[in-house]
Amino acid sequence: xxxxxxxxxxxxxxxxxxxxxxxxxxxxxxxxxxxxxxxxxxxxxxxxxxxxxxxxxxxxxxxxxxxxxxxxxxxxxxxxxxxxxxxxxxxxxxxxxxxxxxxxxxxxxxxxxxxxxxxxxxxxxxxxxxxxxxxxxxxxxxxxxxxxxxxxxxxxxxxxxxxxxxxxxxxxxxxxxxxxxxxxxxxxxxxxxxxxxxxxxxxxxxxxxxxxxxxxxxxxxxxxxxxxxxxxxxxxxxxxxxxxxxxxxxxxxxxxxxxxxxxxxxxxxxxxxxxxxxxxxxxxxxxxxxxxxxxxxxxxxxxxxxxxxxxxxxxxxxxxxxxxxxxxxxxxxxxxxxxxxxxxxxxxxxxxxxxxxxxxxxxxxxxxxxxxxxxxxxxxxxxxxxxxxxxxxxxxxxxxxxxxxxxxxxxxxxxxxxxxxxxxxxxxxxxxxxxxxxxxxxxxxxxxxxxxxxxxxxxxxxxxxxxxxxxxxxxxxxxxxxxxxxxxxxxxxxxxxxxxxxxxxxxxxxxxxxxxxxxxxxxxxxxxxxxxxxxxxxxxxxxxxxxxxxxxxxxxxxxxxxxxx
Numbered sequence: 001x002x003x004x005x006x007x008x009x010x011x012x013x014x015x016x017x018x019x020x021x022x023x024x025x026x027x028x029x030x031x032x033x034x035x036x037x038x039x040x041x042x043x044x045x046x047x048x049x050x051x052x053x054x055x056x057x058x059x060x061x062x063x064x065x066x067x068x069x070x071x072x073x074x075x076x077x078x079x080x081x082x083x084x085x086x087x088x089x090x091x092x093x094x095x096x097x098x099x100x101x102x103x104x105x106x107x108x109x110x111x112x113x114x115x116x117x118x119x120x121x122x123x124x125x126x127x128x129x130x131x132x133x134x135x136x137x138x139x140x141x142x143x144x145x146x147x148x149x150x151x152x153x154x155x156x157x158x159x160x161x162x163x164x165x166x167x168x169x170x171x172x173x174x175x176x177x178x179x180x181x182x183x184x185x186x187x188x189x190x191x192x193x194x195x196x197x198x199x200x201x202x203x204x205x206x207x208x209x210x211x212x213x214x215x216x217x218x219x220x221x222x223x224x225x226x227x228x229x230x231x232x233x234x235x236x237x238x239x240x241x242x243x244x245x246x247x248x249x250x251x252x253x254x255x256x257x258x259x260x261x262x263x264x265x266x267x268x269x270x271x272x273x274x275x276x277x278x279x280x281x282x283x284x285x286x287x288x289x290x291x292x293x294x295x296x297x298x299x300x301x302x303x304x305x306x307x308x309x310x311x312x313x314x315x316x317x318x319x320x321x322x323x324x325x326x327x328x329x330x331x332x333x334x335x336x337x338x339x340x341x342x343x344x345x346x347x348x349x350x351x352x353x354x355x356x357x358x359x360x361x362x363x364x365x366x367x368x369x370x371x372x373x374x375x376x377x378x379x380x381x382x383x384x385x386x387x388x389x390x391x392x393x394x395x396x397x398x399x400x401x402x403x404x405x406x407x408x409x410x411x412x413x414x415x416x417x418x419x420x421x422x423x424x425x426x427x428x429x430x431x432x433x434x435x436x437x438x439x440x441x442x443x444x445x446x447x448x449x450x451x452x453x454x455x456x457x458x459x460x461x462x463x464x465x466x467x468x469x470x471x472x473x474x475x476x477x478x479x480x481x482x483x484x485x486x487x488x489x490x491x492x493x494x495x496x497x498x499x500x501x502x503x504x505x506x507x508x509x510x511x512x513x514x515x516x517x518x519x520x521x522x523x524x525x526x527x528x529x530x531x532x533x534x535x536x537x538x539x540x541x542x543x544x545x546x547x548x549x550x551x552x553x554x555x556x557x558x559x560x561x562x563x564x565x
Contacts, residue, residue, distance in 0.1 A: 026275075027118075027184040027340055027341060028184065028275050028276060028277050028312065028314070028339050028340065029183055029184050029185045029186075029187075029267075029272060029275060029276040029277070030113070030118075030184075030185070030186045030187070030276070030277050030279070030336055030339065030340070031178070031187050031189070031263055031267075031276055031277070031278045031279070032186070032187070032188045032189070032279045032281075032332070032336075033189045033190075033191070033256070033259065033260060033263070033278070033279065033280045033281075034081070034084070034124075034188070034189070034190045034191065034281060034282060034283060035191050035193060035194060035253070035256055035280075035281070035282035035283070036077070036125060036190075036191055036192055036193060036194060036195040036282065036283055037194050037195050037196070037282065037283070037284060037285070037286040037296060038193075038194055038253070038282035038285065038286075038306075038307065039249075039285050039286060039288065039302060039305075040070075040285060040302075040305040040306055040307050041214075041302075042054075042249075042250075042253065042307070043057050043058055043061070043307060043309075044058040044061075044062075045058055045061040045062065045066045045309070045321075046066070046068075046307055049211070049212075049214055049250075051208070051211045051212075052208070052211075052250050052253075053254070053257070054253065054254070054256075054257040055257070055261075056257045056258070056259075056260035056261040056263075056264060057256065057257050057260055057280060057309070059260070059264065059311070060260065060278050060280045060309040060310070060311045061280075061307075061309040061311075062318060062319060063311050063313075063318045063319075064278070064309060064310050064311030064312060064313075064316045064318065064320065065309070065310045065311075065312075065315075065316035065320040065321070065322055065354075065358060066307075066308070066309055066320070066321050066322070067308035067309075067310075067322045067325075067327045067354060067358075068321055068322060068323045069322075069323060069325070069326045069327065069395070070281075070305070070306050070307070070308035070326075070327040070328070071304045071305055071306055071326065071327070071328050071329075071367060071369065071393070072282075072283065072284045072285070072304055072306055072328070072329045072369075073089055073090070073328050073329050073330060073367070073368070073369060073370065074089070074090045074284075074369070074370050074371060074372075075284040075285065075296040075297050075298065075299070075303045075304050075369070075371070076097065076098055076284060076296060076297055076371065077098060077127050077145070077195075077283055077284070078095050078097070078098045078099075078100070078101065078127055078128050079095045079096065079097065079098070079372075080283040080284045080329060081095075081126065081127055081128050081190075081283050082094075082095035082101070082102040082128050083095075083329045083330050084109075084281075084283070084329050084330075084332050084333070085102065085108040085109055085110070085128070085333070086102050086106050086107070086108055086333065087109075087330050087331075087332070087333030087334060087344075087347060087349030087350065087351050088102075088106070088330060088349065088350050089330060089350050089368075089370065089448055089450070090102075090370065090372060091370060091372060091448075091449075091450050091452045091455070092350060092448070092449060093106055094106075095128065096372040096374060096452070096454075096455070097372055097373065097374065101128050101129055102128060107347055108133075108134075108135055108333075109135075109186065109332070109333050109336050109337075110122070110133065110134070110135030110136050110186065110188075111134050111135035112135070112333075112337065112342060112347065113135070113186045113336070113337075113340060113342070114134075114135040114136070114137070114186075115135075116340065116342055117184070118184050118185060118186050118340070119137055119181050119182045119183070119184070119185040119186070120135055120136050120137050120138070120185065120186045120187075120188075121136065121137060121138035121139075121140075121177045121181055121185065121186070121187045121188070122136045122138065122139055122140065122141060122188050122190070123138075123140045123170055123173045123174045123177060123187070123188070123189050123190070124140070124141070124142055124170045124173075124174075124188075124189055124190035124191055124192070125141070125142045125145075125170075125190045125191065125192045125195075126141040126142075126190055127141075127142075127145065127190075129141070130143050130154050131154060131157065132154070132156060132157050138156065138177060138181070139154065139155070139156050139157070140153055140154070140155050140156070140173055140177075141153065141154045142154075142166065142170075142192065143159065145192075145195065146192075146195060146196070146197065147166065148165060148166045148167070148192065148197075148198065148199035149164075149165060149166070149199060150162065150163055150164070151166045151169065153169070165199065165200075165201050165202070166192050167191065167192070167193055167200075167201050167252065167255035167256075168201055168255070170189065170190075170191055170192070170255075170259070171255060171258060171259045171262065174187065174189045174259060174262070174263070175262050175266065178262075178263060178266045178267070179266055179270075183272060184340070186336070189259065189263075191255070191256050191259070193252040193253055193255055193256055194248075194249045194252050194253055194286070196245065196248075197248070198248040198249060198251070198252035199248075199252075200248060200251035200252045200254065200255070201254070201255050204251045204252070204254040204255065205251060206251070207251055207254070208247050208250045208251055209247060211247075211250075213242070213243040213246040213247060214246065214288075215239055215242060215243070215246075215289060216288070216289050216290045216419075217419070218290055218291055218419045218421050219236075219239070219242075219289050219290070219291070219292060220291065220292070221235070221291050221292040221293075222291050222423075222464075224423075224464070225410075225422075225423040225425060225426060225463050225464070226291075226410075226423065226463065226464050227402055227404075227408050227410070227461055227462075227463065227464070228408075228461045228462050228463070228464050229385035229386060229387065229459070229461045230291075230293065230298075231292075232385040233293070233294075233295060233297075233384070233385060233386065234293075234294040234295045235292045235293050235294055236289050236292045236293075236294055237292070239289070242288065242289045245288065245294075246288060249288070260278075260280065263278065274313050274314075275314075276312075277310065277311070277312040277336070277339050278309075278310070278311040278312070279308075279309070279310050279332070279335075279336075280307065280308075280309045280310075281306055281307060281308050281309075281329075281332070282306055282307065284296050284303065284304065284306070285301075285302050285303045285304055285305055285306060286302065286303060287300065287302045287303055288302065290302050290419070290420075291421075297371055297384070297386050298371070298386065298389070299369045299371070299389060299391035299393075299398070299400045300420050301398075301418075301420060304369055304393075306329075308327055308354070310335075310354065312339065315339075315355050315358070316358065320358070322354075322357065322358045324357075324360065324363055325357040325358075325362075325363045325364050325365075326364045326365065326366070326367045326393075326394070326395070327354050327357060327364070328351060328364075328367050329351070330349060330350045330351030331351035331352055331353065331354050331357070332351070332354075333347070333349050333351060334349045334351050334352060334353040335351075335353045335354045335355060337353075338353045338355055338356070339355070350448055352364060365394055365395065366392055366393070366394040366440065366444065367392070367393055367394075368390065368391065368392055368441070368444040368445070368448060368450070369389075369390070369391040369392075369393065370388075370389065370390050370391070370450070371386060371387075371388060371389045372388050372452065372455050373386070373387055373388045373403070373455075373457045373459070374454055374455065374457060375454070375456055375457035385459070385461070387402045387403045387404050387408075387457070387458070387459040387461055388402070388403035388455055388457060389401065389402050389403065390441055390445065390450070391441075392437055392440050392441045392444055393414075395414070395415075396413070396414055396415045397411065397412065397413060397414060397415075397433070397437060398410075398411070398412045398414055398420070399411050399434065399437035399438065399440070399441060401438070401441060402461060403455075403457065403458055403459065404458060404459055404460070404461035404462060405458045405459065405460055405461070406460075406461070406462040406463075407462070407463075407553045407554060408461050408462055408463055409425045409434075409463075409553075410423045410425055411423065411424045411425045411430060411433075411434050411437065412424065413430075423463075425463070432516075435508075435510060435514055435516075435546070436514035438514075438544070438546075438555060439510060439514040439544060440514070442544065442557065482495060482496070482497045482498070482545070482547050482554050482556055483495070483496045484545060484556050484558055487556075487558050487559065488558070488559040488560065488561045489535060489558065489559070489560055489561070490560075490561055491534065491535060491536045492532060492533055492534045492535045492536065493532075493533060493535065493558060494530065494531070494532050494533075495507065495530070495531050495532075495533065495545060495547070495556075496528070496529075496530055497522075497524065497528070497529040497530070497531070497547050497549075498528055503523075503524050503549055503550060504521055504522070504523055504524065504549065505521070505522050505523075505524050505529045505531075505547050505548070505549045506519070506520075506521050506547070506548045506549070507519070507520045507521070507522060507531050507533075507545070507546070507547050508545075508546045508547075508548070509533060509535075509543055509544070509545050509546075509558075510543065510544045510546065511541070511542075511543055511544075517538065517543065518533055518535075520533070524549070529547075533545075535560055538560050539560070540560045540561060541559070541560060542557060542558075542559055543557070543558050543559070543560065544556070544557055544558070545557075545558050
């Protein structure tokens with residue numbers, strides 16, 4: 001009997017161990033490949049040029065899912081990468097601009113998976129932090145933003161200068177790590193391509209010199225109703241420069257395709273390909289000649305639209321294309337946690353698993369985009385003309401509000417104008433719809449806790465056309481301010497409007513659904529208008545008071561008290 005009991009115990013222990021090993025092996029590996037300033041329209045599945053040879057990048061989408069409507073939430077390196085790592089918008093995670101990092105005490109996909117038994121490795125341009133960060137077993141982060149030859153890398157806490165092309169170093173290092181790392185693992189490979197100015201690996205230099213570069217059909221610059229700062233940023237003055245930049249872009253991207261080819265080969269040799277989730281995306285997009293513009297940081301689609309390809313056979317059949325939902329970078333963290341069978345609930349992410357969106361469990365129809373400029377950060381505030389912005393975009397329309405000292409807004413009908421060629425903000429046929437999107441933006445900011453108190457900087461900008469003065473731009477329209485008191489109000493409130501010039505002011509009050517509740521036209525004498533609005537009939541809640549004069553507008557949030565509270 002004793003012998004039988006011992007045998008039973010041994011078999012029980014072996015069985016329990018086998019169950020643990022199986023459960024550990026069943027958890028998928030994760031390979032996250034992130035490009036830099038990559039455009040969505042580069043690859044085969046997203047309509048890229050037929051001559052661009054990227055079979056391995058294409059394979060991720062062809063054998064998995066292509067999220068056709070996917071965007072970054074902030075088109076700038078550090079804020080965007082921080083939103084990927086934390087699952088939070090930059091206004092929530094602390095990475096407000098390229099001079100700041102996400103709050104160091106926040107959980108990241110690395111710390112969460114590492115605590116759950118994953119082996120973790122970071123290779124390439126993390127850019128948010130240079131020194132090794134919590135959650136990473138292996139740290140190989142590039143220092144600096146644009147060095148393509150003989151770059152510096154922080155290797156597990158030691159800064160080293162390496163010889164060769166940055167892309168070669170990143171590809172070779174990721175190959176070594178993937179060959180050796182134990183399962184289950186999270187390996188994040190972050191490329192410097194296609195951040196300008198690109199120096200391709202020698203084997204790819206010049207391979208596309210004779211191919212026709214995709215000069216955009218809307219290359220001519222904006223001529224009316226565009227933000228005055230646009231052409232104080234980088235822009236193209238000739239197509240020859242644009243063609244050269246594009247050639248370097250495609251030749252540099254060939255290295256990422258080589259990297260993904262190696263990843264497929266290594267995972268196949270290790271017999272773990274189908275139990276590995278491969279994700280390919282970029283930190284943000286970039287303008288390449290649309291209206292002669294270059295760079296990022298704005299809310300136009302080439303700057304914010306991203307590729308999101310995921311190969312994971314347990315979730316996605318080959319050739320899956322998701323068009324029903326709008327995905328964003330804060331979705332990556334909850335997606336990875338769902339695959340790893342880790343609850344995302346404790347982390348309060350501001351994203352939704354892309355798998356849940358793909359199967360229709362949750363569908364996102366509208367997104368918010370941001371860019372933050374801090375008055376406390378003089379270097380960042382002075383070095384770029386782009387002001388803080390907030391944008392809402394859905395499948396049909398886009399509304400952009402710039403934090404300027406004069407009313408500066410854009411509104412695009414994406415269904416009829418996907419190239420964002422015509423700003424409709426002053427079109428009388430769209431005014432009711434535009435007001436709805438102003439309210440939608442306010443609602444999105446409330447829902448996402450976008451109440452960043454230090455985002456107060458107003459830059460001198462406005463909608464052109466305008467008069468070019470000897471010392472810069474001079475705006476011919478109205479500059480005005482509005483003050484409401486009391487706010488919150490009981491039965492009514494008073495609005496003082498400083499319009500700077502005499503004339504009429506249209507005053508409108510909207511509820512939180514964008515419905516017009518009150519409207520009044522008042523006269524401004526010596527630039528000052530005053531209006532008293534009786535709100536006795538209004539239900540308690542949030543309202544938006546808007547004043548418009550000569551095409552310029554300003555809005556203020558007002559609140560009617562709820563005495564039942």
